[in-house]
Amino acid sequence: MLLLKKTVATALVGAVCAAIAPSLSYADDTWPSKPITFIVPYAAGGFADTRMRLLARELADEIKTSVVVENKAGAGGVIGTAYIAKSKPDGYTIGSGNLAPLSVNPTLMPKNVSYDVQKDFAPVVLVEESPLILSVNNNVPVKTVSELIALAKKDPGSLTFGSSGVGGAHHLSGELFASEAGLDLSHVPYKGGAPAATDLMAGHIDMMFEMGYAAMPAIEAKKVHPLAVTSAKRLALLPDVPTMAESGLPGFESYNWQGVIAPAGTPPEVIQKLNAAFNNILKKPEVLKAFEITGGQAAGGTPEEFGKFIQDETAKWAKVIETSKISVD
Template identity: 35%
Template sequence: MKKRQTLARILAAALAPANITAVAANPDGTYPTKSVRLIVGYPPGGAGDIFGRLVANYLSRQLGQQFVVENRPGAAGTIAAAQVARMPADGYSVYLASAGDFTTARSTFGARLAYNPEQDFTHLTLLVKVPLVLVAHPSVPAATLKEFIAYAKTMPKQLNYASFGNGSTSHLAAEAFNIASGIEMSHVAYKGSSPAVTDLIAGRVQVMFDTVLSASRFTQTGQLKSYGVTTLKRVPLMSETPTLDESGLSGFEMATWLGLVAPAGLPAAVTQALALKLVAFTKDPEVLKQLDTLGLLVDGSGPAAFSTFIRLESARMDKLIKGAGIQFE
């Protein structure tokens, strides 16, 4: 209930009409001179859609033209991404990219992927990272990460971990955790977070990597316990929970992410105009308050750093997937 109320509150703010009359609507003809489509590869109402609307509303206010969210869900966002890659590189179609359709897509979809995430897009700004947290059923006899790893080593392949689905970030995080900690847990794939968490609370599986927003309400009530978050920084929504890095798994980081891209070949002036406002978005005090309630960590890396991130993260995910022997149908 608390998660739904939080999402509803953020959605109401995101859907509020942008007051673009307070910003000059570019009378000198500079970009943008008309409305812009911000395409989201998720259905309306979900966290990705809500975040996309926050970005759209902010850009509308800052750039003096409406940025209109257009939902095109399907195939983990890859259908929408493929369509955007073929759109004109004029700045009037931008896309909310994520790990699933960019940095793990090649391993997940192989030859079926109809675009190249590194070459077919102008990478504008890496906006946020979406941390996960390792949570367990209260019956697991370990109070800390160190105790949990020691316990898991006495029970190879006997502990079951839930995930959002095969190849999901929660699945990859658990396999990376297996490798980093030297343990062997068995994978139970679900169709999304909700059924996985339901079975975890019921004790039908023992652990999982869930989003901070989802898990925080259950750790607060004592239905689950947490061992660590998967980013290198602590998350304000679960500030009492240490990172896995500071708990002994040096350098461990595994999170999904959201950033804005456009078709390859975007004019430099348009790239700069968008990137400047997107970086400002990640520093805006009101925006930061909203992102904290969603369990997100801002990044704000501009075009060059974002491109480098996509290249390195794609290689890292390819190596993890091959090393863990993860198979996709």
């Protein structure tokens, strides 16, 4: 009987070792030994895709292996993000982790989200925070945020703000502004940021929170007037434009951010190597310049910090969605 128990125990140990052997091999010193696939959950040619392709090229140089970008667009980034969650956690599939699919859509459209953000992903690093610029059309008689707030309070519901669609960074920033300042603003959603920006210049909508790269041409052409930026500090592109906090709304920050994530279960050693590589990339002058000219700010930090950031952003925007009664129906 003792011999039988020993034999069974030995067999069980062998089975466990066999089961974990593949995962152990992923984390050995040979990583990376083959090309890495980098998933972008948005269409090719857009801002998110362009930025991640830049980082993918830099990553290939940093870790000395090929990095292949694959676009898996659809459902506000949900399709590609779900693909990352279901990928093999061997360190050879990573992807872009963005505001909408990670911190907005699980609250805004929970029936369409098949993944659990806290359980299905391993955060790697926060790459970039892209603040927005609050601008008004040239017919709105204000020069500061405080003047805009005063104007809005004179006739509640009369002022309009445009967005690229329900639940996007433009929309959420406008709702956060209305909530923080105690305003009644009318939201006008468009099918994309470009038509909204066109109507802002034409005077068909009063204001808009817009990404820096999209807002700057109209600002430079003096077709709209910038009032504030949503970052914690002023933008190098617009050094004379105050932050929302400086304009009387302390703590107001809003970003369309993106980072890098991997499937849950990816070996910690690989996550750390990727994190170190991206932190090095984010210090390169050419990368910092690419961010700066589009109004973005390089981030960086640890995987744990990125995980906490995702949690905080999720709680923040869930409150805005609930308070403003935002729905995609």
